[in-house]
Amino acid sequence: MKPPVFDYLDPRTVDEVLDLLADQECDVAILAGGQSLVPLLNLRLARPDVVVDINRIAGLDQVAVTDSAVLIGAMARLSVLEHDGNLVEVLPVVPEAIGLVAHPQIRNRTTIGGSLCHADPSAELPAVAVALGATMHLRSSAGVREQSAAEFFQTVFTTSRRPDELLTAVEFPRHAGFRFCFEEVSRRHGDFPFVGLCLGLRVANGVVVEARLAVCGVAERPVRLAGAESAFVGMPLPSDLAPVLDAASSEVEPPTDTHGSSSYRRALLRTLLRRAVARFDQGVQR
The missing domain is CATH 3.30.390.50 (CO dehydrogenase flavoprotein, C-terminal domain)
Structure with a gap:
């Protein structure tokens, strides 16, 4: 199958992405790992005017561990998180759940942000985010916004992320004891x-x-x-x-x-x- 015709853009900064998302005259789809978007395009279930590839933006895949939380960049690949030594030590349920997602070849491309924004009601990571009380970090050209995981997931394949927003990171609190x-x-x-x-x-x-x-x-x-x-x-x-x-x-x-x-x-x-x-x-x- 072949996808519908769309314009392809690959910006190098978050600000460029936000400028593109702020354009309300066209339907923009974000390409992260592509494991969900590409099949939807090929089946023509998704018909965006523009596909914005964020894979070349530096710094969106970082993992930061503090005494109170773990902040994971939205572009962090699941295969990397699955074997991250610090994450395995301080928040092992995240790598555990990731190990159940699809297969290694898929996890090599899939990003945590893409999985969360896809919002499949059967997916593992959204359930982990809700159980832990994670916070979604969203950015738009108007500023930054934080949303609890419980409010972020709304229904099947639907989140509270606005069309002009980009999920930049997810913050998992560390629950003592x-x-x-x-x-x-x-x-x-x-x-x-x-x-x-x-x-x-x-x-x-x-x-x-x-x-x-x-x-x-x-x-x-x-x-x-x-x-x-x-x-x-x-x-x-x-x-x-x-x-x-x-x-x-x-x-x-x-x-x-x-x-x-x-x-x-x-x-x-x-x-x-x-x-x-x-x-x-x-x-x-x-």
Whole structure:
């Protein structure tokens, strides 16, 4: 298949990109890794007037680790992040989830910003961003704006990013005392999961004192399950998970499609929660 006709531009600075995005007279698509955009172009599901390639802009792929957060540039490749020693040490759930995204050849090109802006409701990284309470850093010719991950993802393939904005970085907070893990079920390794979840627990003296839980594949966007988080609090580990499982099940209305029914996805969520909690008993090690 061949893409529709479009103009191709490859600016060398962020300011040039922002000037192009500020032009409201044409439909502009941003080309980062291209793993989502190029197939959409070839299928003619995307028909932009202009494709702006940001691969030659320096400095958008940096990773900065502080005591309170990890700031990752939007152009950082998933394969680089997957094997970044500092990231593996301070925020291991991000490389863990990245290792489940597609296949190595795809991760070599895919960028974290592209994956987040594509906003597939079954994708791993948006769920991780919501679970951790990440902040999206956006720039336009009018200035800078920060948006929480929970508000950034709106519905299927739709975010709060305005047409004149560029996602420049994502900031993941480091939650002291928490351990996080990611679990999913997919047809084959590398496929989008039917259901996935990112669970973080803070445990003191064998009792859960705080929990963070976000799931993907059960709604039009990644969602955080506040009821299940509350059910975790005060629970000793190991323990009967029925209150948590029931709370999580009641909070979601998964879709029914060719891959499975709503009840099937709800059952998968319960199974994944059991798996995730079992890993905490084992020190959250794969």
